[in-house]
Amino acid sequence: MADAQYLRLTWTDPVTHRHGHLVIDRLVRGLAGGGTRVRAGCSLEEVSRLAAAMSLKNGALGIPAGGAKCGVDCDPRDPEALPLLTRFVRAMHPFWNSYVATGEDMGVQQSTLNAIFADLGLGSSMRAALRSRDDFDAALEQMRGALSAVHEGTPLVDLVGGYGVAVAATAALERLGLDVPGARVVLQGFGSMGGSAARYLARRGAVVIGVADVRGLVVNRDGLDVERLLAARDEFGVIDRSALAGDDRELPRDEWVALECDVLVPAAVADAINPANCERVRARVVVEAANLPTATAADARLLGRGVTVVPDFVANAATNGWAWWLALGQVGPEPADAFARIDQVIADVVGEVLDHAAAAGVGPREAARRIAGDRLDRLAAEHGVEGPLPLALPAR
Numbered sequence: 001m002a003d004a005q006y007l008r009l010t011w012t013d014p015v016t017h018r019h020g021h022l023v024i025d026r027l028v029r030g031l032a033g034g035g036t037r038v039r040a041g042c043s044l045e046e047v048s049r050l051a052a053a054m055s056l057k058n059g060a061l062g063i064p065a066g067g068a069k070c071g072v073d074c075d076p077r078d079p080e081a082l083p084l085l086t087r088f089v090r091a092m093h094p095f096w097n098s099y100v101a102t103g104e105d106m107g108v109q110q111s112t113l114n115a116i117f118a119d120l121g122l123g124s125s126m127r128a129a130l131r132s133r134d135d136f137d138a139a140l141e142q143m144r145g146a147l148s149a150v151h152e153g154t155p156l157v158d159l160v161g162g163y164g165v166a167v168a169a170t171a172a173l174e175r176l177g178l179d180v181p182g183a184r185v186v187l188q189g190f191g192s193m194g195g196s197a198a199r200y201l202a203r204r205g206a207v208v209i210g211v212a213d214v215r216g217l218v219v220n221r222d223g224l225d226v227e228r229l230l231a232a233r234d235e236f237g238v239i240d241r242s243a244l245a246g247d248d249r250e251l252p253r254d255e256w257v258a259l260e261c262d263v264l265v266p267a268a269v270a271d272a273i274n275p276a277n278c279e280r281v282r283a284r285v286v287v288e289a290a291n292l293p294t295a296t297a298a299d300a301r302l303l304g305r306g307v308t309v310v311p312d313f314v315a316n317a318a319t320n321g322w323a324w325w326l327a328l329g330q331v332g333p334e335p336a337d338a339f340a341r342i343d344q345v346i347a348d349v350v351g352e353v354l355d356h357a358a359a360a361g362v363g364p365r366e367a368a369r370r371i372a373g374d375r376l377d378r379l380a381a382e383h384g385v386e387g388p389l390p391l392a393l394p395a396r
C-alpha cells in the first residue's frame with residue numbers, strides 16, 4: 001500500500017534544519033486524517049507506514065476518510081520541540097485548510113495542537129474533517145469544545161483511546177472464555193494510551209501488575225495502584241518513582257515483555273515486540289495500543305504460538321474514531337456519549353475480526369486487514385476519492 005501513497009512530503013525547518021514529514025496514504029471524499037507525532041529519529045518511512053495504518057483504522061470503523069500522518073524528528077523534551085512543531089504546523093497550513101485532519105500522537109498533547117491551530121486562525125486541528133458540514137461554524141465550535149474537554153481531571157481526548165483499548169481487551173478475553181476481573185495486565189507505556197488503558201482495565205476489575213515507561217519497569221504482582229501512578233505522571237507519561245508503593249519493585253525497562261500475564265498492552269513505541277524478544281512473551285492476548293508495536297516476523301511467531309494479537313488499527317482506533325464521529329455529527333459532545341459509542345463499535349469490530357480469523361483460518365491482523373480494506377474501498381467507491389472542489393475552506 002505504501003508504494004501507491006497519495007502524497008509524501010518532507011519539510012526542512014529553516015531554523016534548525018531538522019525534518020518534519022506529512023504523508024497522505026489515500027483520500028476518501030477528498031479527506032484524510034491521522035495524528036501528529038514528535039519523536040527523535042522520526043523518518044518519512046515511519047510516517048508512511050503509520051499513514052497506511054490510519055487508512056486501515058478508518059476502514060475498520062467504516063469512517064469515510066483516508067489515512068494520513070505527520071511526524072517531526074525531535075525529542076519532545078528538547079526545548080526546541082515546541083517552536084519546531086509550531087513552524088511545521090504553520091508550513092503545512094494549506095493541508096489543514098483543505099484535506100488533512102490531525103490530532104495528538106506520541107510526544108504531542110492535543111492542548112498544544114489546540115493552541116497552535118487557534119493561533120494560526122484555523123480553529124481546530126480537525127478543521128478539514130468538517131468540510132462537508134452545512135453548519136460549519138457550529139461544528140467547529142463543538143469540535144473545539146470536545147478536543148479541549150476535561151473528564152475526571154484528564155483531557156477527554158487522552159481517555160477515549162485507552163478506553164477503546166480496554167474494550168478491545170475485554171472483547172478478546174471474553175472470546176477466549178477468560179474473565180476480565182482478575183485478569184493480569186502488563187503495559188509498555190503509561191502516557192495517553194497506556195495510562196487510560198490501565199485505568200479502564202483496572203476499573204473493570206483487571207489487575208495491572210506491570211507498567212513500563214521510558215525510565216524503567218514498575219512491577220507489583222499483587223496489583224499496582226493505577227490511580228496513584230497516574231497521579232504521579234509528568235506530561236511525558238513518566239512516573240515519579242518517589243510515589244511508588246512500598247511493595248512495588250523496579251526492573252529494567254525492557255523486561256515488560258516477559259512478565260507472565262493475561263493481557264500484554266504495548267502502548268509506547270513501534271516494533272516493541274520483535275524477533276529478538278517475541279519468544280519471551282508469556283501473555284494470552286496482546287492488545288496493540290501503540291501503532292505498529294509488533295514487527296511482522298514477531299506477529300507470525302506469536303500467531304504460531306496461539307497468542308491472540310488484536311491489531312493496532314482495531315485496538316487503538318477509538319481516538320481517531322471519536323474525532324471523526326464528532327466531525328461527522330455521529331456522536332454527542334459528552335464523555336458518556338463517547339464511551340457508549342466506543343463500547344459498541346470497538347467490541348463489535350473485535351468480535352467481527354476474531355470471527356473472520358477463525359472462519360478463514362488466518363490471524364486476526366490479516367482478518368482485520370481484509371475487513372478494513374474492503375470497507376474502505378467500498379466507501380471510496382461510494383463517496384469518491386478526490387471529493388468536491390474547490391478544496392479550500394472559507395477564511396474565518
Ligand SMILES: NC(=O)c1ccc[n+]([C@@H]2O[C@H](COP(=O)([O-])OP(=O)(O)OC[C@H]3O[C@@H](n4cnc5c(N)ncnc54)[C@H](O)[C@@H]3O)[C@@H](O)[C@H]2O)c1
Binds near residue numbers: 105106158212214290
Ligand atoms: N494518543 C493517542 O490518542 C493515540 C491513539 C492511537 C495510537 N497511539 C499510539 O500509542 C502510542 C503511545 O502514544 P501516546 O499518545 O500514549 O504517547 P505519550 O507520549 O502520551 O506516552 C508514551 C509513553 O511511552 C513511554 N515510553 C516511551 N518510550 C518507551 C520505551 N522505549 N519503553 C517503555 N516506555 C516508553 C513514555 O515514558 C510514556 O509513558 C504511540 O505509538 C501512538 O502512535 C496514540
